[in-house]
Structures are given as C-alpha cells and as structure tokens.
Amino acid sequence: MPVGEMGAFLLFLMIVFLFGKLWFHFIEAILRRIKKLFTHYKKTSAWHPLSPDKED
Amino acid sequence: MGLFSKLFKGPEIDMEKSNANAKKMRTLFNQVVEDGDKYRLIFGYTEDVGRFNYGFVHGSKTKIGNLIVGWNEVSQTIVVVPTVPDLSGCGDPAYYRRTEILKAYRNKYPTDAFIIYPDKKGYIGINAYDWLEDEKLYVYVSQDDELAAFTDFFMNRFATK
Numbered sequence: 580m581p582v583g584e585m586g587a588f589l590l591f592l593m594i595v596f597l598f599g600k601l602w603f604h605f606i607e608a609i610l611r612r613i614k615k616l617f618t619h620y621k622k623t624s625a626w627h628p629l630s631p632d633k634e635d
Numbered sequence: 636m637g638l639f640s641k642l643f644k645g646p647e648i649d650m651e652k653s654n655a656n657a658k659k660m661r662t663l664f665n666q667v668v669e670d671g672d673k674y675r676l677i678f679g680y681t682e683d684v685g686r687f688n689y690g691f692v693h694g695s696k697t698k699i700g701n702l703i704v705g706w707n708e709v710s711q712t713i714v715v716v717p718t719v720p721d722l723s724g725c726g727d728p729a730y731y732r733r734t735e736i737l738k739a740y741r742n743k744y745p746t747d748a749f750i751i752y753p754d755k756k757g758y759i760g761i762n763a764y765d766w767l768e769d770e771k772l773y774v775y776v777s778q779d780d781e782l783a784a785f786t787d788f789f790m791n792r793f794a795t796k
Contacts, residue, residue, distance in 0.1 A: 599692045606689040627667055628724040629659060 646768055653766075653777040659722040660703050660776065668714055668728050674705030677781045678774045679715075679761040682746070699772050704761055706788055713751065713793065715759065720774055729759075738795045749789050 660678065665671030681700040687693060703725065705714040711733035717726035733739070737752040748760040765782050767773040 603689060603692050606692075625727050626724050627663070627726070629663055629722060630666060 648766055648777045649775070650777065652775055656722060656774055656776045657778075660718075660774065663718060663722060663725045664703050664705055664714075664716055667716055667725060668705060671705070673709075674707050674712075674714060675781060675784060676703060676705050677763055677778050677785050678702070678776050679704040679749075679763040680773060681760060682748075682762060701774055702761060704763070704785070706785060706793075708788060708792065711793060713789075715761070718774070720770060720772060722774060729753075731759075733793055733795075736795070739789070740794050741790060 657676075660676055661671075664674065664676055668674065679702045681702065683698040683700070684695055685698070686695045701718050701720055703716040703718050705716070706712070707714075713731040714728050715731070716728045718724070731739075731751050731753055735753070737754055739749070739751045742748045742750050742760065746760075746762055748762045750758055750760050752758045763778075763782055763785065765779045766777045767775075
C-alpha cells in the first residue's frame, strides 16, 4: 500500500475517532441538561470543607 | 545487582504524603462524626459502572466515589463519609449498625468488596486496598495494618453470613 493511501486511511480513522468523541460529549451534555430539569428541586447534600485551623 | 534491583523495584510509597493524608482523614471524620476518635479509619471507594449506547458510540463508564470508612469494634458500627481525593471536604456520614442492617458480606466476584445492605432498597459496596497510586482518583494513603484490622473486624464481627 502506498504511503499516501496509508496516510489517508490513518487520517480517516482519526476523523472517525474525533467525531465519536464529540458525539459522546454532545449526547452527555444533552442528557445532563435533561437530568437537571427533573432534579433541580432536589436538596443538594451537605458538604463540609476541611477546617484550615485543624489542618497541620 | 544494585542497578537491577533499582530498575525492577516497584513504585515507592511517599510516607510523608500518606501520613499527612491520614491526618486529614481523621480531621474530616471527627468534624462530622460524634466521638470520631472512637473509630478506626481506612480509606475506601465505591465503583459505579454504567454502560452507554449513543448510536454508533457505545461503551462503559466508571464513577469512583472516595470514602472515609470508620469502624467501632465495641458498638459494631461502620460509618461511611464521602470525600474527594484531595480531602478538601466531606459529606454527611452514613451509619451502618450491625443490629440494624439487613445483611453484610464480603463479595468474591467481580471484586472482593465489602457489601452492606442497610435495607432491601439499596446497598453499598466498599472497595479497599493497602495503597492506590493514582492520587487523581483515590486518596493517597498507605494502610496495610488498618486494612488488615478492618478485614478482620468485618469478616469476624460484622458480616452476617
């Protein structure tokens, strides 16, 4: 296989990979938005930061 | 020989960092748990594996939840406090008293996690190891002795079967 064809094939694979990544994050963002719509009224659990005075 | 032993030596534990984190774990635990000093502590984590299928992209994703796990031999109680790898804070504690739980046992497959069912509705699976190197995902702490003590307590005095 000529080097040019190999390069084109690798480029094609890279484009597929990048598009897959973009697609994944796009769907994740939409699902997060939808989830937020249904759970925004829920009380968030308490969070206690580490007290700086007690930390050595 | 010296060179080879250095080359093939596994990762070394930074005990200074580990001790500092053990102290932070104790501070956080005592902040949210009454009489926190009556509990011995280990670091544990939960693993939530979910599969996804977004058309032509599918696979699985894992969510890790860091935990400070305290146990009291006398009251046969395990307290679980959610935290983050840098130990900058923690959530509210959850108490698992042996007299109140539905069942507790050590899993065999796929992981040897410590499983506690507080009721029929849900369960918690606590994974614990003597040391985990990846400090972006887990609390950096070395805990051989504490893990052995916790395992002994769980298997011989807390597990229900």
